[in-house]
Every structure is written in C-alpha cells, then in structure tokens.
Amino acid sequence: MNCTEFQEILPEVFEAGRTAEQAAHLKSCPRCSGLLADLDLIAREARQLQELAEPSPRVWNSIEIELRREGVIHELPGGPVVAPRARSWNLGAWLAPVAALVLVAFAIGVYQRGWLSPQSAPQLTATAPAQISNPQPAKNQPANNEDQQLLAAVASRSPAMRAQYASNLQNVNAYIRDAEESAQADPNDEEAQQIVMDAYEQRAAVYEMALDRSLP
C-alpha cells in the first residue's frame, strides 16, 4: 500500500479502525502516520472544547453556512447530508473539515469572549443594567471599559451627546473615588458609607439615561 492509496481510504481508517495492511503502512510511513495523529488530536480537542462550553445555535449556524459554502454539505429533501467524497482523495480534500474544526475552536473562543459582531452591540444593553448594581470605576483612569462601551453606545445613537456623557462619567467616577476613600478612612462613619451609595446612584443614573432607548 502506498501513500495515495492510504489517503484515499483515510476516512474509513479514521472512523472504523485499520487493517493489518494499513497498520503496516502507517508503521513504515511517517508522513501518513503523522497525518493520522494530527487528525486524531484535532478530533480529541474538538470534543474537549464542546464539553467545556456548548456554543449557542448562532455559532453552529455560522459553521453550517461556512460548510455549505465550502460544499462539504448540501441540502437534500431529507435534510443536510455530507457531500460524497471525491474519487481521487488527496491531502487537499482534508482542508475543508480541518478548516471546519479550526473554525469550531475559533468560534467557541470568539463566543466566549463576546466578540461576535454585530450581536455585540445589543449585548451592552443587556448586561449594563445588571452591572449598574456594582459598577467599579478603575482608579486613575478617566473611564474604564464599561464606560467606553457606554460612550460608544451613546455615540452610535447620538454623537453630539458623547462628550457630555464622558464628562459626566468622569465626574461621577471622581465622586465614587472620593466617597470610597472617605469611607475607608473612617469605617465607622455611617454618613460616609451613605455617601458611597449616593455616588454610585449618580453613576447608575448616568448609565440608565444613556441606555434608555425611549430617549435620544
């Protein structure tokens, strides 16, 4: 058995196991045994990734679209099926499924980091109110990441308002910093504790107004 013959039946070897002849070829051919080992590793990693976090249907949908575009699967009346293998199987034909697996890994990474655009814009709207209960302004920074996201959302709806919100956020962050320092300086000072809450209330007010869709 030579390399070409082995690569033609590689899917069967990968899925169903190997015969004595195939095993002998693998033993003697580092190129084919390396290829099989790589595929095996990719399949294992893909399974582990799936166990770590089940991506949303949106991710699977993107992969399906990509696979359709590549011609790996196509629609039949009975549902999507894998396209028949090319008669002359070669290394290039593996690019599509390998690319699909890489795409899975990438898509999961992207999904976990919340980078999927354009869905990322509504995400701010969904998460920011939950963060309002304890938004932590970073020290010595005019605006933290949350603030930057908020300002981006404001700018997308009303560019002229961005500067005002930026100024207000800077002020309320200074308020929070002062209030927290004051409360830490004297933990028994009830009024100082109340002021911390007042300061956070100001920040919450800015966030709520910025995210209020009924107002420009």
Add this chain to the structure above:
Amino acid sequence: MAIARRAQLVSMVILATAIYASAEVRKEFRFTVGPRSVISITNQYGPISVKPGVGTQVIVTAVLHSDQVEVDHTQSGNRVDILSHLLSQTDADTGRVDYEVSVPADASVAMRSSTGLLHAEGLHGDVTLEGSQANVEVRDIANAHVHVRTLNGSVSLNNIRNGHVEVTSVGGDVVLNAVNGPLVQVNSTSGKIHYEGDFGSSGEYMLTSHSGDIEASAPTDASFDVTARSVRGKVENDFLLEPKHTPFVVRAGSAFAGTMNKAASSVRLFSFSGKIHLKKR
C-alpha cells in the same frame, strides 16, 4: 419702487410663517379615568406640562412639529400611556412634540423628555420627572412623592408641602424653595444645591454634592439640628447653634454641627469640594 419691494418682502415673510405654522399639527386626546389614576408621558423632544383639571378626565393636547412624529396612546383601566413615536430619522426640531396635559389632581404622573421643560403643578398624587437635558419645574404639590432625575438639566421645586422628595441631578443645579416633608433628599455630582425654607416641623433633609456648592437659607425660628462638612471645601454658618456631639472630628472651617431651637428636623449637608453655607434669612 421701494414700497413695492417692502410689500413683497412682507408677503414672503407671511407666506413663510404660514408654511411653518401649517407644519405643526395640534391633536387632542381625552380619557376618562377613576380615582388615583396613573398617567405616563414619554416625549423624546419637547416640553411636557401637567396641571390639575376638573372631574375625571385626562386631556392631552399635543402639538406635533412635523409629520415625522406621531403620538401613541393607550389606556388600560386606570392607566394612560402617552408616547411620542418617531417615525424616521428625526432631530430635536422635527421630532418635537409639545404636551399640555390636564389630569385629576389625585393622579400619579410620570413624565420623561430629553430636552423640553418638564413642568408639574397643583397635584397631590405622586410625580416622577426624568430627563437628561430637560429642565424640571415642580410647584404646589402636597402630600405626595416627588422624584426627579436629570443629567444636566436644572431642577426647581417650589411650595412642596409634606412631600417625600428625592432629587438626583448629575450636573444640573437644584433649587428648592419652600419645600418640606418627612424626607427631602438631593444628590448631585457637580450641580449646585440651593435650599430656601424652614426645614418643616419634622423630617430629614439631606443635601449632598461632590463638587457643587450647597447653600441653605432658613429663618431664625427654624427648628433643626444640623451637621455640615466639606472635605476640601469651606463651610460657613450664620446661626448661633447649640453644640452637639458628632461621630466625626469637627475641624473649624470644614465642618460644623449643632442644634437650633427644638431640633425638630435633621439637616445634613455634605460635599467633597463644594462650599457649604448655612444662611440666616
């Protein structure tokens, strides 16, 4: 020749005014409600004025400044919702709607607008006013909650009796005139706070700012105990106060505390860098 030209100019101005006027549409909506109804008005651009009417009618008069905005209205039992609905890309001019609303005096009213003046008067139901740039005016309210929230708009409250008043303004100035009740609380980041009144017969008054100045003015027969402190700003007191114990160290010039007469109300004034002045009226 000059007269003809002037006549032509005048007629053009009249024509332009007529065209502009014709772009405005005035609409009126009427709703019959029961006692303690709940009215909500949300306007993107433009003023909202709410006053007490007669009987059980809610009458909404809306002046629409273009055909790119319309008024949505719904009634669910005792609840009426009015909403300016922008139809396409609009701005503060084309999306503007001016509302004048009369409601039963016991109605609870919530109104929101980003730019116009928010005005409520003569009610004894709860009022909530909210707007980012909108200025807020509330007067002649009794026995009710008054909640105000603005970003940069100014706030003016006049003659609020026995109110439960909470004002949050990030950058707008707040003026309270003859406002009293069990709770009067103002919190601002950079806006100035001015109180003029007698602090009522019992209640908690808390005026807090980060950098805005706080000025409170009361008559000599007012009855209150007060603590005032500014972390980095100055404090001034015109009253002859009875000293009292404070949980914090009183440093001359940055804090003071004491009681006046029978100390009926509690007054707390606090700022980080604003100046605080308790004035005798």
